[in-house]
Amino acid sequence: MANELLKVKNLKTYFKTEAGIAKAVDGVDFDILPGEVLGIVGESGSGKSVTSLSIMQLIPNPPGEIVEGNIIFEGTDLLEAYRRKDYDVIRKIRGNKISMIFQEPMTSLNPVFTIGDQVAESLVHHKGMTPKEARDYAVKMLELVGIPSARERIDEYPHQFSGGMRQRVMIAMALSCDPSLLIADEPTTALDVTIQAQILELMLEVKAKTSNAAILLITHDMAVIAETCHRVVVMYCGRIQEIADVKTIFHSPQHPYTQGLLASLPKPGQKVRRLSTIEGMVPSLFNLPKGCSFCTRCSKKHEPCENVPPEMVETAPGHFVRCHLAKPMQSV
Amino acid sequence: MYSYFIRRFLLMIPTFIGITFLCFTVTRFVPGGPVEQAVLRYQQAMANTSEGGGGTSDSAMEQGQISEEMMQQLKAIYGFDKPFYIAYLHWLWRVLHFDLGTSDTYSRPVWDLIKEKFPISIIFGLTGFTLSYLICIPLGVWKAVKHGSAFDTGSSVMVFIAYSIPGWTAGVLLLMLLGGNAFLDIVPSGGKESGYITEKSKLSMFLQQGALAVDLPAEIRSQYPKLRDNQQISANHPAFAHVPSEKRFQLKTGGHADLNFVGRLLDSMWHMILPVFCYVLGMFASKTVLMKNSLMENLGQDYVRTAFAKGLSERTVIFKHALRNSLIPIATGLGHMLSIILAGSYLIEKVFNINGFGLLGYESLIARDYPVTLGILVIGSMLKLFGNIMSDVLYCIIDPRIRFS
Numbered sequence: 001m002a003n004e005l006l007k008v009k010n011l012k013t014y015f016k017t018e019a020g021i022a023k024a025v026d027g028v029d030f031d032i033l034p035g036e037v038l039g040i041v042g043e044s045g046s047g048k049s050v051t052s053l054s055i056m057q058l059i060p061n062p063p064g065e066i067v068e069g070n071i072i073f074e075g076t077d078l079l080e081a082y083r084r085k086d087y088d089v090i091r092k093i094r095g096n097k098i099s100m101i102f103q104e105p106m107t108s109l110n111p112v113f114t115i116g117d118q119v120a121e122s123l124v125h126h127k128g129m130t131p132k133e134a135r136d137y138a139v140k141m142l143e144l145v146g147i148p149s150a151r152e153r154i155d156e157y158p159h160q161f162s163g164g165m166r167q168r169v170m171i172a173m174a175l176s177c178d179p180s181l182l183i184a185d186e187p188t189t190a191l192d193v194t195i196q197a198q199i200l201e202l203m204l205e206v207k208a209k210t211s212n213a214a215i216l217l218i219t220h221d222m223a224v225i226a227e228t229c230h231r232v233v234v235m236y237c238g239r240i241q242e243i244a245d246v247k248t249i250f251h252s253p254q255h256p257y258t259q260g261l262l263a264s265l266p267k268p269g270q271k272v273r274r275l276s277t278i279e280g281m282v283p284s285l286f287n288l289p290k291g292c293s294f295c296t297r298c299s300k301k302h303e304p305c306e307n308v309p310p311e312m313v314e315t316a317p318g319h320f321v322r323c324h325l326a327k328p329m330q331s332v
Numbered sequence: 333m334y335s336y337f338i339r340r341f342l343l344m345i346p347t348f349i350g351i352t353f354l355c356f357t358v359t360r361f362v363p364g365g366p367v368e369q370a371v372l373r374y375q376q377a378m379a380n381t382s383e384g385g386g387g388t389s390d391s392a393m394e395q396g397q398i399s400e401e402m403m404q405q406l407k408a409i410y411g412f413d414k415p416f417y418i419a420y421l422h423w424l425w426r427v428l429h430f431d432l433g434t435s436d437t438y439s440r441p442v443w444d445l446i447k448e449k450f451p452i453s454i455i456f457g458l459t460g461f462t463l464s465y466l467i468c469i470p471l472g473v474w475k476a477v478k479h480g481s482a483f484d485t486g487s488s489v490m491v492f493i494a495y496s497i498p499g500w501t502a503g504v505l506l507l508m509l510l511g512g513n514a515f516l517d518i519v520p521s522g523g524k525e526s527g528y529i530t531e532k533s534k535l536s537m538f539l540q541q542g543a544l545a546v547d548l549p550a551e552i553r554s555q556y557p558k559l560r561d562n563q564q565i566s567a568n569h570p571a572f573a574h575v576p577s578e579k580r581f582q583l584k585t586g587g588h589a590d591l592n593f594v595g596r597l598l599d600s601m602w603h604m605i606l607p608v609f610c611y612v613l614g615m616f617a618s619k620t621v622l623m624k625n626s627l628m629e630n631l632g633q634d635y636v637r638t639a640f641a642k643g644l645s646e647r648t649v650i651f652k653h654a655l656r657n658s659l660i661p662i663a664t665g666l667g668h669m670l671s672i673i674l675a676g677s678y679l680i681e682k683v684f685n686i687n688g689f690g691l692l693g694y695e696s697l698i699a700r701d702y703p704v705t706l707g708i709l710v711i712g713s714m715l716k717l718f719g720n721i722m723s724d725v726l727y728c729i730i731d732p733r734i735r736f737s
């Protein structure tokens with residue numbers, strides 16, 4: 001497909017720590033279509049945040065560094081510019097074409113500036129609005145994300161807002177410049193369960209009302225994926241294990257890890273006392289198995305798994321699996 | 333919030349009473365208290381006069397002993413004839429009327445002494461304080477931005493050295509190295525202005541025109557009876573205008589007051605260099621490190637990442653978003669400015685022989701001049717208590733999160 005919005009190719013982001021090099025993201029390939037909602041799911045530490053921060057080039061350096069790969073956004077290779085040290089390229093895109101919502105709404109806003117100032121800032125910066133215009137527009141955006149009496153509350157400070165309200169502000173801020181891609185890194189994890197659903201719904205609603213931005217939604221919650229995403233990327237230990245559209249993932253998952261994640265979901269109508277979780281621990285990034293990184297926990301482990309790393313294979317059109325059990329689709 | 337500050341002001345009253353009551357009580361019960369001091373001074377004075385008088389008094393009793401009546405009078409002066417809490421109430425009542433008693437060593441009202449010395453300390457201290465902010469804030473910011481660079485490491489060595497040398501110790505060393513008549517003789521050895529400027533001094537070129545007192549017209553002269561005939565007066569003297577122009581001449585020698593404005597300014601600055609340097613040195617390390625750490629901490633915060641994610645430049649992120657937050661702990665320190673200055677002034681003024689509040693306090697302690705010591709305690713604790721409130725006010729102004737209730 002030639003018309004993808006963002007194409008990530010062989011992305012590798014490593015962290016140099018005292019214990020050695022942590023390959024947090026080690027060869028990740030995927031793409032996002034315009035207007036699509038793509039989910040990335042995986043357990044804690046699988047490299048979801050690092051992948052999204054790499055797209056924004058917000059990896060703390062040191063200790064982290066993007067060591068290899070290409071990220072092509074609307075035809076521009078962002079990482080090629082990064083390697084040329086041409087940071088203006090990403091700066092013009094950040095907050096403008098690609099914006100991001102973070103996991104921690106409580107700390108992601110600057111405590112000493114008003115909500116209005118912070119929403120208006122990127123409008124002035126990217127859209128060249130006057131402070132007055134930007135302020136009016138900020139009020140409009142805050143109304144759009146459902147902040148009651150936005151015109152009065154715009155002069156309040158973040159500490160006067162609840163967590164859910166702050167996340168709404170973050171969404172307003174992120175969508176204010178009409179981005180074509182919105183990255184949401186676990187936008188609801190830190191919030192109350194009742195508010196989580198509201199925020200997700202709001203994101204999709206506002207997306208539809210504005211420029212229909214594509215969304216890269218990061219979560220470790222399969223239920224969230226089921227409700228919001230078109231396609232899903234399953235990550236484990238810095239690598240993609242399976243990519244497919246959401247129906248395929250839920251109805252015919254191929255990878256044992258995906259199957260494990262799904263088995264941990266409570267099914268409606270089914271009375272289970274204990275949720276089945278995947279046995280064992282995520283291996284340390286410094287001590288990954290030689291072969292398949294999931295082999296320490298896989299119930300279907302067989303002869304080559306421990307020594308030969310499996311390759312990504314396409315089992316059906318658009319369905320990719322990294323497992324020795326996966327059968328490549330019959331080329332016709 | 334206003335009620336909070338009103339409450340804070342009201343709370344100052346019991347705190348102030350607590351501090352002063354404690355110190356007042358201690359002076360009552362320590363050996364060598366005010367009455368004993370007075371007796372001692374009296375005995376020394378008696379011994380001197382009797383020696384001077386050629387030993388007319390032959391009885392040892394008369395020399396050393398103080399009559400019971402005098403003892404009672406002394407006790408009455410210092411309030412020792414009453415129980416200490418009554419005496420404290422009397423003392424407090426007088427303090428409320430700005431009567432801090434009379435200094436034993438200077439024989440002048442303590443309040444006058446303090447009023448006279450206070451501005452001197454403030455000029456030195458404030459200059460040092462301001463300068464330290466002007467140096468430490470940019471330095472700390474730069475160290476944080478360039479964290480881990482050669483500049484950061486190099487300046488950390490400086491900070492470390494400054495941290496390990498107290499300001500007044502550096503003052504002693506520098507005076508030995510650079511002070512007047514010492515090794516290099518670049519700066520004066522102390523004081524706040526030159527007493528006598530010789531022809532060799534570079535300052536002599538700033539001397540003004542002058543005249544001799546004898547040349548004043550008689551009727552003007554009589555208004556200034558203290559002037560001796562051969563005494564020089566300079567153009568700054570109010571009587572100078574009356575000297576006939578042919579009697580005026582260019583001064584070759586003189587004092588600080590005989591310099592023109594530029595000369596006086598330079599002379600004062602010349603005297604201020606080392607003491608102010610010592611003030612700055614005393615505050616340098618902690619303030620620089622505080623600034624650096626504060627900014628470093630804020631640069632690691634999530635909101636900084638948000639600011640970067642908006643596409644703002646590194647400059648905007650650091651200087652608009654992070655710096656504003658990191659200045660909060662630095663700025664609230666301003667509330668304690670006066671207390672910090674006065675606390676620093678004790679040893680520095682002693683080393684440089686600056687006749688200010690600190691030296692007054694130091695000497696009153698050494699001489700056990702209780703009225704002055706207590707007076708300085710009163711002023712010091714008032715400033716400290718006000719400083720606390722000022723810090724809170726500043727906090728409220730800068731940090732929107734702080735709302736006292």
Ligand SMILES: Nc1ncnc2c1ncn2[C@@H]1O[C@H](COP(=O)(O)OP(=O)(O)OP(=O)(O)O)[C@@H](O)[C@H]1O
Nearest residue numbers: 015022024043044045046047048049050051063285
């Ligand atoms: N600042 C850092 N310094 C060192 N290592 C890091 C840093 N950030 C991430 N890593 C490494 O990258 C790995 C992946 O981290 P990442 O934050 O991407 O996980 P995640 O999938 O987002 O997990 P979570 O669900 O907990 O957010 C971590 O296990 C860690 O070893």
Ligand code: SF4
Nearest residue numbers: 292295298305323324
């Ligand atoms: S490759 Fe082997 S160990 Fe890895 S997931 Fe497939 S079956 Fe399990």
Ligand SMILES: [Mg+2]
Nearest residue numbers: 048049185186
């Ligand atoms: Mg994460």
